[in-house]
Amino acid sequence: MKALVRLWELVIERLHLKEFLEHPVPRYANINPLYWIGDVAVVSFFILAVTGFALAILYVPGLSPTVTPPDPLLGHGEGVYHATRSYASVYRITYLTPLGFILRQVHLWAAYMMIFATLTHFFAKFILGSYKRRGGGALWVIGVFLGFLTINQAVLGYILPLHLDGILALQIGLNLFRYFDYLGLPVGQLILSVLGSNFVTDQVIKTIFVLHILVVPAVILVLIGLKINGILYGGVSPPPIKDEALRQKALEEKEPFYPHRFALTVGQVLLQLSVILMLVALTPLPLLEPWVPGEQVPAGVRPPWPVMWYYTYVKMIDPFISVGLPLVLVLFALVVPLLDRRGGVSIEERWIWVLIAIVYIAVIGYGTVLGYLIELPKELTPLTRIDIPPEHAVPYISPQPVSP
Amino acid sequence: MMLEVVVQGLQPAALAYMSAAVAVVGAISVFGLLYVDRRWASYVALIVEVILLSLFVYSVNLVYTLYSAPGFGSLHDIELGIAYQRVVAGVLSAMLFIAALVAIGYYMELQRRGHE
Numbered sequence: 001m002k003a004l005v006r007l008w009e010l011v012i013e014r015l016h017l018k019e020f021l022e023h024p025v026p027r028y029a030n031i032n033p034l035y036w037i038g039d040v041a042v043v044s045f046f047i048l049a050v051t052g053f054a055l056a057i058l059y060v061p062g063l064s065p066t067v068t069p070p071d072p073l074l075g076h077g078e079g080v081y082h083a084t085r086s087y088a089s090v091y092r093i094t095y096l097t098p099l100g101f102i103l104r105q106v107h108l109w110a111a112y113m114m115i116f117a118t119l120t121h122f123f124a125k126f127i128l129g130s131y132k133r134r135g136g137g138a139l140w141v142i143g144v145f146l147g148f149l150t151i152n153q154a155v156l157g158y159i160l161p162l163h164l165d166g167i168l169a170l171q172i173g174l175n176l177f178r179y180f181d182y183l184g185l186p187v188g189q190l191i192l193s194v195l196g197s198n199f200v201t202d203q204v205i206k207t208i209f210v211l212h213i214l215v216v217p218a219v220i221l222v223l224i225g226l227k228i229n230g231i232l233y234g235g236v237s238p239p240p241i242k243d244e245a246l247r248q249k250a251l252e253e254k255e256p257f258y259p260h261r262f263a264l265t266v267g268q269v270l271l272q273l274s275v276i277l278m279l280v281a282l283t284p285l286p287l288l289e290p291w292v293p294g295e296q297v298p299a300g301v302r303p304p305w306p307v308m309w310y311y312t313y314v315k316m317i318d319p320f321i322s323v324g325l326p327l328v329l330v331l332f333a334l335v336v337p338l339l340d341r342r343g344g345v346s347i348e349e350r351w352i353w354v355l356i357a358i359v360y361i362a363v364i365g366y367g368t369v370l371g372y373l374i375e376l377p378k379e380l381t382p383l384t385r386i387d388i389p390p391e392h393a394v395p396y397i398s399p400q401p402v403s404p
Numbered sequence: 405m406m407l408e409v410v411v412q413g414l415q416p417a418a419l420a421y422m423s424a425a426v427a428v429v430g431a432i433s434v435f436g437l438l439y440v441d442r443r444w445a446s447y448v449a450l451i452v453e454v455i456l457l458s459l460f461v462y463s464v465n466l467v468y469t470l471y472s473a474p475g476f477g478s479l480h481d482i483e484l485g486i487a488y489q490r491v492v493a494g495v496l497s498a499m500l501f502i503a504a505l506v507a508i509g510y511y512m513e514l515q516r517r518g519h520e
Contacts, residue, residue, distance in 0.1 A: 030511075072483050095482045098471035099464070101489040260514050267507030270500045277497035281490045 021258035044114035073286035083290030309367025416487035427498030
């Protein structure tokens, strides 16, 4: 035991970790989930990276046709499905590789946990007014970008197995780019030139694969590094207390990161992994039905819950408003630190901003719940629900080549 | 001719019930002991972890046996494979949960000591 302690001390000394480990952290931020839900998102990201490495080695992208047995979790019995090489590859990983089932399920649940934690972290920081402290505005802007990238990353990953829901997610995602056509910005043209085609091809899937495993995670990693650095040197959000004396008292009550907060973080990481594995054991998610090139997505297929609210609004209200809704939400979030500058951080002093945060939660929560509860009124497919874009707009992505 | 895959070992349901029994009794014991003496809680946690580890290794072994069996690939085999892997995930989850209890218990004790 003494040898282990000596080894630990040696590692800390040689890697110059003492200063980092002993930096003081405020006690009020340790147990309160409003302060550590962001940690859950970061840990989820690293779980996703580790499982993603293994999945990336095993996954083979491609559109060439093949057949697979039905998904055992959907309970459709014996028979064969026509599918793509991508789908067959994910089927092989999930059902024909030892422990591959756990690998994919952990990746999926960790992704859902990351999105949930990211959204909760966003609302928590909105309510706490974290952007009002020195350096907080920059961290807030980085956080908004991180949230946007997280949702993007989820949608990109959802597309890769090329099941019907994945193709629906691709179409929904690309509809967002079409919105710029309304504004006269040739973003569709740019996307088309990057993808090299106006329908789903091997090149399109390879591009999505590279974005999912390399480009977006690399950007997320750099932004997370910047955020951790900012929190390390700039401190965590101050407590939302109006009384100055009480606030100072809370700020001054500190303890060293190691062993106090370190023990809690270890416990939190283990607990998080435990919850993910319990979800895998109790509620495994099926692979869903495969898509065949050229096939339209049938009615009744729904997108995953992180984008369900958007899907609901696009189907329910005027597309010009609903399609641009995520852009408006992101752009408004970016300027919040510039608008909310007066007063302190307590809820009494900035109740209007807390109300706006609640409106954000309500917009997303209402759309998500409604999407699951009701049959959406308009029978519009993802390809036809928006009015024909202006003449200068390029054709958008469709499952089959667009005939002249 | 398709070979029928037969796994000579405990059925997934039996393994799941055994693991759940160990995990629930272990977690309650460790949680209760954390309020009495953290040292004893750690000893009990260690014993529970060792039992769960043996169940984990046994389940993983069964998964590899099943997947490497000649003729593996029918829907029934895949369903059996999923069931065993769900047990593996559950056992690992229980192991991590008990380790998390001990880590958070240590933090709570540090807090108590700090206030004394």
